[in-house]
Amino acid sequence: GAVVSQHPSRVICKSGTSVKIECRSLDFQATTMFWYRQFPKKSLMLMATSNEGSKATYEQGVEKDKFLINHASLTLSTLTVTSAHPEDSSFYICSASPGTSGRYEQYFGPGTRLTVT
Amino acid sequence: AQSVTQPDIHITVSEGASLELRCNYSYGATPYLFWYVQSPGQGLQLLLKYFSGDTLVQGIKGFEAEFKRSQSSFNLRKPSVHWSDAAEYFCAVAVNTGGFKTIFGAGTRLFVKA
Numbered sequence: 001g002a003v004v005s006q007h008p009s010r011v012i013c014k015s016g017t018s019v020k021i022e023c024r025s026l027d028f029q030a031t032t033m034f035w036y037r038q039f040p041k042k043s044l045m046l047m048a049t050s051n052e053g054s055k056a057t058y059e060q061g062v063e064k065d066k067f068l069i070n071h072a073s074l075t076l077s078t079l080t081v082t083s084a085h086p087e088d089s090s091f092y093i094c095s096a097s098p099g100t101s102g103r104y105e106q107y108f109g110p111g112t113r114l115t116v117t
Numbered sequence: 118a119q120s121v122t123q124p125d126i127h128i129t130v131s132e133g134a135s136l137e138l139r140c141n142y143s144y145g146a147t148p149y150l151f152w153y154v155q156s157p158g159q160g161l162q163l164l165l166k167y168f169s170g171d172t173l174v175q176g177i178k179g180f181e182a183e184f185k186r187s188q189s190s191f192n193l194r195k196p197s198v199h200w201s202d203a204a205e206y207f208c209a210v211a212v213n214t215g216g217f218k219t220i221f222g223a224g225t226r227l228f229v230k231a
Contacts, residue, residue, distance in 0.1 A: 004160075006160075032216065032217075034218070034219070041226075042223070042224075043207065043221045043222060043223045043224050044161075044207070044221045046218055046219070046220075049216060049218060051216070057216070091158075093160055093161070095161075097217075104149045104168075104211030104213075104217045104219070105163075105166070106219065107163075108153075108160040108161040108162075109160050110159055110160040111158070111159065111160045113158070
């Protein structure tokens with residue numbers, strides 16, 4: 001149980017284009033989803049937290065107009081990187097939490113490798 | 118401010134030897150602590166977690182961790198390392214900021230030599 005998928009696993013796009021990454025909880029309802037960015041050989045940096053049906057909360061320094069997050073249902077969240085540039089190339093990981101009270105658990109997707117050329 | 122420190126960037130151990138990965142946290146309230154493992158190009162897999170109760174927690178793959186409040190530590194241990202344990206290990210603490218979020222340490226890369 002508690003499986004989270006991401007699609008695509010890898011994507012290459014040209015500078016200036018937009019790319020959408022999907023994150024799905026396959027066997028549970030995720031009241032909260034998180035988006036992380038991981039630079040090579042670095043830790044995970046939380047970008048934003050999204051709750052189903054409400055606007056995402058972005059961490060300081062993350063451009064909300066560039067990284068659009070939509071959490072349209074209890075099983076799906078999307079991250080759209082708009083007008084991508086080479087510096088946006090990174091490994092993006094989502095996680096989903098069932099939100100059970102008092103249990104700070106989250107389940108991670110396999111990640112999406114974005115390369116902007 | 119909340120933080121997690123993993124003082125060892127990388128560690129090399131021989132296969133069959135014991136392992137201890139260090140983790141210290143800074144958080145004013147009750148910590149909810151986690152250890153995750155990440156293989157190259159993959160997402161994170163939860164090894165174990167501590168919420169409350171017994172301070173020695175058992176996880177998957179033969180790992181265990183001990184919570185020591187007095188030292189603000191949550192070190193990960195394994196008595197006998199296997200070559201397949203080579204990976205990146207992250208310690209993390211969940212904090213409540215009006216909703217919860219997780220703060221990760223910088224990670225420790227484990228190398229296993231034959």
